[in-house]
Amino acid sequence: MSRSKRAAPPALSQSRTYSTAEVARMWAVSESSVKRWSDSGALACVRTPGGHRRFTMQALLDFQRAGGAGRDDGGADHRGATADATQLDLAVAGRDWSRLQELYYEAAVAGDEAAGAALLERAFQDGISAIESKERILTPVLHLIGERWRRGELNIWEEHLASQVTLAATGHLHRRLPRAPAHGRVALCGCPEGDLHEIALQMVVETLEAEGWRAISLGPNTPLFSFADAVQRFSPQLVCISATIVHDLERLRRDYKHFYRAARHHAARIVIGGAAFADPQVHDIFLHDFRAIGLTDFLEYVRREFPPSDAAT
Ligand code: B12
Structure with a gap:
C-alpha cells in the first residue's frame, strides 16, 4: 500500500483537567503558589462541585505563555517553574495516557528518535516504569499506526519510521535503566x-x-x-x-x-x-x-x- 492521505494525530484530550497538587508537582512549586496564581486570576481554573480547583491544559499553557510561574508575584518558590513545563510534562504528571500516546504518535511517524526517547525518559523520571510505557503508550500507538496504514491513511514509510523510532527509543531507555544482578539464567x-x-x-x-x-x-x-x-x-x-x-x-x-x-x-x-x-x-x-x-x-x-x-x- 503506497497511497497516503496524511492522517492527523489522534484528537487532543480536551476534557482532561489537572488538580492543584498535580500542577504543583509538575512545576515544582508549592500548592499554595498554584492557588495564589489561580486566585489572582492569572491562572484560570474551574471548580469541581466540591469547590476544588481544576486546571485545563489550555489554561496551563496560556499561563505559561503569559510569563508563567516565572512572573514576579512576590512568591518565594517559583524558581523551578519555568518554560520547560511543556505539554509532555503535563501529560506525564497527570498520567494522561491518551495525550502521551498523541505525543508519541507525532514523534514516531515523524521519525523523531530524540523526541521518542525523551518522552520515555521523562516518563521514567516521573515514575512510569518501562513496561508501563511499552504497554500503555508504545503498543497502542503501533496498533493505531497499523490500523491507519490498513485504511490507507499512513504511508509504508511512516510505519517504517515509527518502527525505527520505537526500537531506538526503547533501546535508549533500556540502556539507562538499572538492572537486577545477573543470576546466570x-x-x-x-x-x-x-x-x-x-x-x-x-x-x-x-x-x-x-x-x-x-x-x-x-x-x-x-x-x-x-x-x-x-x-x-x-x-x-x-x-x-x-x-x-x-x-x-x-x-x-x-x-x-x-x-x-x-x-x-x-x-x-x-x-x-x-x-x-x-x-x-x-x-x-x-x-x-x-x-x-x-x-x-x-x-x-x-x-x-x-x-x-x-x-x-
Ligand atoms: C510495525 C509493523 C510492521 C513493520 C515491522 C517492523 C519491525 N522492525 O518490527 C513492517 C513494515 C516490517 C511490517 C510488515 C508487514 N506487516 Co505489519 N505491522 C506493523 C504494526 C504497525 C506494528 C507491529 C508492532 O510492533 N506492534 C507493537 C507490539 C509491541 O505490539 P504486539 O505485537 O501486540 O505485542 C504486545 C503483545 O502482543 C505482547 N507480545 C507480543 N509478542 C510477545 C512474545 C512474548 C514472548 C511475550 C511475553 C509477549 C508478547 O507484548 C507486546 C507488548 O505489549 C502492526 C500493527 C499491529 N496491530 O500490531 C502491523 C501488522 C501486524 N502488519 C500487518 C501486515 C499485513 C504486514 C505485511 C503483510 C504488510 C505487507 N503487505 O507487506 C508485512 C508482513 C511482514 C512479515 N512477513 O512479517 C498486519 C497484520 C494483519 C494480519 N493479522 O494478517 C498488521 C496488524 C497491520 C494491520 N492493521 O493490518 N509491519
Missing part, C-alpha cells in the same frame, strides 16, 4: 520464519535483561529448525516466541515438533506471545507452558516460575 528469544515484526521481541528481551537474565535474541524471521539448534547450543531455561504473522502452517507444524523436543530435552519453559496466537490453528501448533498477553503477565510468570532463590549464581 539464559533465555532464548525469537520470531518464527517469515515474521519480520521484531518490536515485541525486543521488548521481551529488555524485560528479561532488566530482571538479570542473559536474554539472547535470535531476531525476527528465525526458522524453527534453526531455533531448535540454538536451544541445543545454549541450553536455555526459557524460550520465548513472539509471532505476529505466520505462513505455511504445515511447515511450522513439522518444525515445531523438532523445536519442542529440543526445548523439553533441556527442560526449557516455553512462552509464546503475539497476535498470531489468537488464531486457534496457530495456537494449537505451538505447545507451550505460558501464553503471555503482554509484558506485565509475562513478568509475573517469570518471577513466579524462576524465583531468585533458585538462581544458579
